[in-house]
Each structure stands twice: as C-alpha cells, then as structure tokens.
Amino acid sequence: MPVYGFTLNGTDVTVDAPEDLPLLWALRDKLGVTGPKYGCGIDVCKACTSLLDGEAVRPCSVKVSTAEGREVTTIEGLADGDTLHPVQEAWLEQDVPQCGYCQPGQIMAAVDLLKRTSSPTDEDIRAIENVCRCGTYFRIRQAIESAAQKMG
Amino acid sequence: MGRRRFLTYLLGVPALAVATHITYDSLAGEPAAAALPSPPSVEEMFDIGEALVVASAPTMPLVTLEIGEDGVARMELPRIEMGQGITTSVAMLIAEELDLPLERVVVTCADARPELLLNQMTAGSSTLRAFYDPVRVLAATARARMLAAAAAQWGLPVSVLTTSGGTVTADDGRSAGFGALSAAAADPGLDVGEVVPKPEADHRLIGTPVPRVDGRDIVTGAKKFTMDLDVPGALPTMVRRAPTWNGEFVSLANRADIEAMPGVVAVTTISSGVAVAAETFEQARAAVCEVDASFTPGPVPHEDNESIMEKLRATSLPFLAPPIGAVTVESTYEWPAAAHAFLETECAVADVRPDGAEIWSGFQAPIVAQQKIAVELGLPQESVTAHVVPCGGGFGRRVFFDTALEAALISQQVGHPIKLMWHRADDMRHGRCRPASVQRFRATIVAGEVATLEQRVTGVSTDFRHGLGEIFSATATSLPEGAQQALVNDAFGQAVFLTFVSSPYHFGVYDKKLLELPLGIPTSSYRSVPNQPARGSEEMFVDEVAERLGVDPVEFRHSTLRSERTRAVLDAVVEAGDWGRRMPEGCAQGIGVHVESRSHTAALIELDCRDPRNPQVTRAVMAVDVGRVINPLGLEAQMQGGLAEAISLTLKAGLHVVDGLPLEGSYSQYHFARQKDFPDDLEIIIMPPAGDPMGGAGEVGMAAPTGAIANAYTRATGIRPHTFPINHPVDFDPVPPGLLPPPAFPEG
Numbered sequence: 001m002p003v004y005g006f007t008l009n010g011t012d013v014t015v016d017a018p019e020d021l022p023l024l025w026a027l028r029d030k031l032g033v034t035g036p037k038y039g040c041g042i043d044v045c046k047a048c049t050s051l052l053d054g055e056a057v058r059p060c061s062v063k064v065s066t067a068e069g070r071e072v073t074t075i076e077g078l079a080d081g082d083t084l085h086p087v088q089e090a091w092l093e094q095d096v097p098q099c100g101y102c103q104p105g106q107i108m109a110a111v112d113l114l115k116r117t118s119s120p121t122d123e124d125i126r127a128i129e130n131v132c133r134c135g136t137y138f139r140i141r142q143a144i145e146s147a148a149q150k151m152g
Numbered sequence: 153m154g155r156r157r158f159l160t161y162l163l164g165v166p167a168l169a170v171a172t173h174i175t176y177d178s179l180a181g182e183p184a185a186a187a188l189p190s191p192p193s194v195e196e197m198f199d200i201g202e203a204l205v206v207a208s209a210p211t212m213p214l215v216t217l218e219i220g221e222d223g224v225a226r227m228e229l230p231r232i233e234m235g236q237g238i239t240t241s242v243a244m245l246i247a248e249e250l251d252l253p254l255e256r257v258v259v260t261c262a263d264a265r266p267e268l269l270l271n272q273m274t275a276g277s278s279t280l281r282a283f284y285d286p287v288r289v290l291a292a293t294a295r296a297r298m299l300a301a302a303a304a305q306w307g308l309p310v311s312v313l314t315t316s317g318g319t320v321t322a323d324d325g326r327s328a329g330f331g332a333l334s335a336a337a338a339d340p341g342l343d344v345g346e347v348v349p350k351p352e353a354d355h356r357l358i359g360t361p362v363p364r365v366d367g368r369d370i371v372t373g374a375k376k377f378t379m380d381l382d383v384p385g386a387l388p389t390m391v392r393r394a395p396t397w398n399g400e401f402v403s404l405a406n407r408a409d410i411e412a413m414p415g416v417v418a419v420t421t422i423s424s425g426v427a428v429a430a431e432t433f434e435q436a437r438a439a440v441c442e443v444d445a446s447f448t449p450g451p452v453p454h455e456d457n458e459s460i461m462e463k464l465r466a467t468s469l470p471f472l473a474p475p476i477g478a479v480t481v482e483s484t485y486e487w488p489a490a491a492h493a494f495l496e497t498e499c500a501v502a503d504v505r506p507d508g509a510e511i512w513s514g515f516q517a518p519i520v521a522q523q524k525i526a527v528e529l530g531l532p533q534e535s536v537t538a539h540v541v542p543c544g545g546g547f548g549r550r551v552f553f554d555t556a557l558e559a560a561l562i563s564q565q566v567g568h569p570i571k572l573m574w575h576r577a578d579d580m581r582h583g584r585c586r587p588a589s590v591q592r593f594r595a596t597i598v599a600g601e602v603a604t605l606e607q608r609v610t611g612v613s614t615d616f617r618h619g620l621g622e623i624f625s626a627t628a629t630s631l632p633e634g635a636q637q638a639l640v641n642d643a644f645g646q647a648v649f650l651t652f653v654s655s656p657y658h659f660g661v662y663d664k665k666l667l668e669l670p671l672g673i674p675t676s677s678y679r680s681v682p683n684q685p686a687r688g689s690e691e692m693f694v695d696e697v698a699e700r701l702g703v704d705p706v707e708f709r710h711s712t713l714r715s716e717r718t719r720a721v722l723d724a725v726v727e728a729g730d731w732g733r734r735m736p737e738g739c740a741q742g743i744g745v746h747v748e749s750r751s752h753t754a755a756l757i758e759l760d761c762r763d764p765r766n767p768q769v770t771r772a773v774m775a776v777d778v779g780r781v782i783n784p785l786g787l788e789a790q791m792q793g794g795l796a797e798a799i800s801l802t803l804k805a806g807l808h809v810v811d812g813l814p815l816e817g818s819y820s821q822y823h824f825a826r827q828k829d830f831p832d833d834l835e836i837i838i839m840p841p842a843g844d845p846m847g848g849a850g851e852v853g854m855a856a857p858t859g860a861i862a863n864a865y866t867r868a869t870g871i872r873p874h875t876f877p878i879n880h881p882v883d884f885d886p887v888p889p890g891l892l893p894p895p896a897f898p899e900g
Binding site for chain 2: 034122125
C-alpha cells in the first residue's frame, strides 16, 4: 500500500493506506484521531468537518491521497494547548452542546465561516448545513455571533 | 485504579420518602365556567414517570457515592447521558448538598447492574424525578459524615463546624479537606446524627443556569463515544442487510470473493445479514456492497406508506357518540413512520472470549441487554459486562440493543474483538422506526360547548419488548416467544398510552383509545412515545373545534383548560408572542398547549408560508412549567430540542416506505431540520417554581409546537393539513436496497 504523509494538528504523520481511502478513516481507523465523527459517509451531515490547509472539508469524502503534503486540522488541533480557540470559548459560554456528537463538525464549520468573513450575516449562518439532531441551532447561531465579536 | 477511595456509602433509602407522591394536584383545579368538566384520566392519577420512579425506588439503596482522598465525589449513575444533560443535573445535586465545587464532582454512566432490577432504564423523562430525593440524601449523608469525622478529630461539637468548597472549617479556624477526612468519615462507628437535605430555600446551585459538565470535552473533541473507544484490536465491521424490513439471511454465494477483498479480515453471517470485519470501515463498506446474499422476504415485503395507512384506517376503533350533523366535528391526521436519525448511528464494540465478554454501547436499558446477550452467547450472565457509553442521541431507540447483540455474536464467531457500526443508510432504513399512526377525532357540540371528545389512535405496534429494562419484565412483554403480536406487548403499549397521554381540557365525556396493529415492522419508542402525534394532532383538532364554534383558539383553550398551570403557560406565550398581531399575507401565528409527565407547556409559532413548498418557522415563543427546575439552561435546551423535533416531523421529515423498506437513506433524503429551518427569533419562558412536584423535561417540548405549527399553517394558507409531514415529496434518487453509498469524492 502507498504511504501518505501530511501534517496533522501540527505534527507530521504518515499513513499506509489505499489511495482512495477516505481521509476520515485514515484519521479514525489508522491514526486514532476520533474527533471527526462519522454520520453519513457521503458529505451530507457534515459531522466530520475538519480543515485542509485551513479550509473546511468533509474527510469522509476526501481521499487520503489528496491530503499528501498538506495540513490537516481536526477539532483536536484547534486549541492552542490549554487555550481554547475563541469559537470553542463561545461554544462553552453559550452552552451549545447537548449530546455533543455533531459539535466538533459544527465548531469547525464555524471556524471556517469566520475565516471567510469576520461579520457573518444571517444568511451565512443559515447556509451552514451541519445537522444537529438535538436541535442546538439557536445556540450555535448565538455562539457564532459571539465568537465573531470576540475575534472581530 | 491507582487512586485509593475510602468513602463509599450505601444510601439509607428505607428512611427516605423516595417513593412517588401520587399527585392529584391537576385534579383539584376548578373547572372552567364555560366547559363541561371531564373526569380525570389514568395519566392524571398515575403517570409514566411515577411508574418509573416506583420501579426504581426499591433498589435505590444500591446506588452509591464515593469521595476519594483527592476530595472528588464520584457517582456511577445507573442511567445514560444521551444529551439530555442528566450528568450535569445530578452533579449539581451532589455539589449543592456537599458544598463542593461542581468541578470536583464526577458523574459517570454505570455499567449494567442487574441487581438494580427495574432501576436502570433511561426513559419516560423520569431520571431527575427518580433521583432528586435519593441523590440529595446521599450527598447530605456524606457531608454529615465529613462533619462528624472532623468533630471527632478535633474534639468539637458539629455545631461549631461548617462546610464550604469541599472543606470542613471550625469556628476556631482549623480546617480539613474532604479528601483528608475521607478515611475517617468512612468509619462505620462514626456517630452521625439525623441527616436532612438542605431546605430548598438554601439552594445556591440548584435552580441556577449551569453549563454542561462535559462541555469542554465536547468542544475539544475529547469526549469519547462508542466508536471512539480504544479497545485494542477491535476490527471495524459492517453488515450487509436485507433489501426488506426484517428479512433474514439465507445464503452467501461469494464468501471467498469477499474474503479476498482489500483489507477484509473476516466474514461471518448472522440472522440479520453478512458481517465483514476489515482494517477500516471503508473497506468493510466496500466489501459489504459486493456481497451476493439471499434473504427471506421478511414480514412486509410488499407494504408501502399507503398500504400501511389503509390497514390502519380500516382497523380504527369506532366512535361511541353518534354523528349528529352540524354539531359533530370530525377530523383525521395521519403520520407516517419516522426515523430516530440520531447522529451517532447504531454501533457497539464487543470483545467476546470463551470465558466472558465485554460489550460497549449506548444502552438505554443495559440490564436486559446484558442478560439477553449472555443467553445468546451461551455465557453466564455475570461473565458478560455491558458498559454504558454516553451516546450521540438516543430518542428512544436505544432502549433496544439489537446492534450490541449483533456485535457480540460477530465477535464470538470471528474470535476477535470487533467494533460494529451501521452505515447511515442502514440506520435510517433498518433501524427501528417510530411507527406510523392514524389519529381520528370526533367531538359533539351541545349548546355551544364540547359535550364529548373521542380520539382513536391506530398505530403500527410499538415494540416494547425491552420491558422495564430487565429480563423478567422483558420476558413478560415478549411472550409468546417470537410472536410480534404478543398480547402482553399490546397490554404494555396500552399501559404506556394510558399513563403517558392525557388531554388538558374539559371537553365533557372524553374517550381516548389506542389500537395497535402488529405488522412485523421494526419499531421502537420515539421521544414522547405516543404524545407528539397524539397530542399534537389533538391541538390541531382543538383549533378545528374552535373554528366551528367561531371562537378564537386562544380564548377557546383558555376557557376549557383544566389546570391553572396550563392556563399560565398559555397566557405567557400569548403575551410574549403578541398573539393576534398583524402578519403579512401568507404568514400567520399558531398556538398549542400540552401537558405531559406533570409538566405544562405552550407554544406560539409564527410561520411564513409564502413559499408553500417550504414553510418557515420564523419565530417561536415557548413556555414551560416543570414544577421544580434543577438547571434552567438544560431545561431550555430540551425545549429547543422539542421544537426541532416538531419542526421536522410536522413540516418535512418522514419515511417513504416502498416494497417493505424506507427509501430514505441519509440526511439529504430524510429532512430533519437544519440551521436554515430553525427560527432565529426564539424565546423560551421558564415559569417560576410554585411548589409543584417535579415534572419531566426531556420529552415534553414536542407536542405543543407540533400543534402550533400546523395551526399556523392553516391560518396562513386556509388549508388544514391532515397528512404529515406537510411537505413530503420524494425529492431524491434512493440508494438501491441493500447497498451502501460510496464516499462523495468531488472527482467521483
């Protein structure tokens, strides 16, 4: 099997995997990084949302070969040591999570949005497709708006 | 476990009044002047939560609290955290009574403990109703022992000692932490006087907004769900399932081909299909798709939504009151099957060895799971450990343990630990669904008042063969063995219906009946079980009756509600939501109220129907009175969750069954609400406590907004919906039955 190398949350890693193995399973089954969650496998629920070279992707539908030589950031790599990212802080302040399963993806989607715009509009937030089965959408919205202010 | 733990108590429950106080408070409310009073229902005398509290009480003494030398209080709670926030609320109770900072309280989910009998099932919005008193007494006892230990060490009376921040302090300035005192405090000879939990007036934490205790783990990705556990060597495993509901495996034509596929480690067969264990889940998925297997057709290979509905309509029980022309109002509301659709698909880890087994899964009822898995494995029950892992949503389906049983059998057969995960497509199609139902109503109006109101619920049978969570009651509900149409299951269903569903109105002669039709469809309870469709529909019917009477729906409810508490939540949303305000053409308000599990709720919804194919909830005001509030942040979250359910089930989320299998196989097809569907104008009013007994919270938020959304739709469009969800097209290409869709790589 081919070996692919990339930077994962600041550390160089290699993984021995078929070329078309979804990055999600390279992370979860081969590298033991479990923050990105499986929810659909077809880029629909967005629960695995992570960053590839700083942009949001869904690792369930990105080939591991695509990550070769690039930077992968999962929820585990978002904080700076014990210092949480402002979006994570906002998530805690608004007490967003219920079951918590979709929240790593929700947070990474919010991080990506706030990278693209420092003052997201209602429409920007409504365009986030990540499914939350518990129904935390209102608090997600509040947290994004609060994080935007912190980061602005 | 390197940490030494000294203080471990058994709770002195016999002295506790933890058994239910059967409440008649709702019966006492004076009948409204303009309504013909209705006699109390079964639910008002004894509700499902009280039944579960009673079932839990005898074994409460076996629930323990520990305080270690590190000064941390630990409780293994015999319930599962599914997102409803019980670990936070129970930690608050402990912290309050112990005067301990919340961060020094750790509440985890206990493994299956069969000795707890009926006290380890998470259902019926009952966890805090069952644990509020016992946990406070337990923690108060621990605090009393800390005081007694310090008093003995220092030769001082307890009266000069206080506790604060996990420390005992004497009036002379001496102090000692709980950790240092834990060994002495555990001395059985210690003289501890009478233990009384703090009066509620002294509560400083209970009743205040407290963020989730697992919040930081969640936002950093550290929280471990079942598939995140590091069980050494556990192989990713998937199952090729039948093309129809409950089809059973017959034969596999290409075992050698599957075994030769990349990454495949083992192939085996179980009654539900062909299991493939591989190095990665994607390799298991790819292999499963190549399986050439045959299955029995299952019990319903030719059913579809319409044929199921036709059966339900045809068997609906008759009304008693004769239809008498203009004074009779009748209506029918039909609800198709729905998917629980929790984000974390069905999954379990199993490590079965010749002499014992360990199973990890999100069990709502772990005891019966452990017991039945042991039977199936041919192992002594005590050699099987069922670990309860906090799950990514349960919503009722995780009272069953089909997946854990599958995982155990697969692990036993392949002789290797495995982690079994269902693909999303299988989870939506083969996961037990909420059964379809038809809700029929007839009211007769005499002299401008409702003289009779009858409701006939006809549903596909809800499977209750988990019983009350352990094997004896589960066995009772599954007799005769293998028969779906077990009389006892139907009786259990009737008991759940009678203790869970009650109408909040005075409508004269009130008669509700349930008839369940066993078709062999895999079903399970769904959050609020009968309530969301049954009471949500009744809220629509109440609007229809009000319309016939020419009365404003709020006024009509106000004059016919039985309880002042329900009237109060109605008033709260009417005022905060500005009921009757002018709305643009195509937009309207709708109202609904609901009483369940001793809690009262109301919802005012504003709906924009200007795009009739995509009605939008633009504003929601909800009020809730749960009697006693532990954590208002958690309660508010549960109401938000109830609203998300109501928006989804009423407007756009349902299953289309075709040839014995749902078409829906993912969230792009099953339209559970997303961010764009949820209102950004939302107010949740928590009524101040007025000394009423604690009600449930987890399921009570669904029915009122369900009625309010449909009522708003009618007022906006002039169309009264009778089939749900209101917009339910097949707007997708279904994945062929049995197959699992490949990753959606952008390059194909």
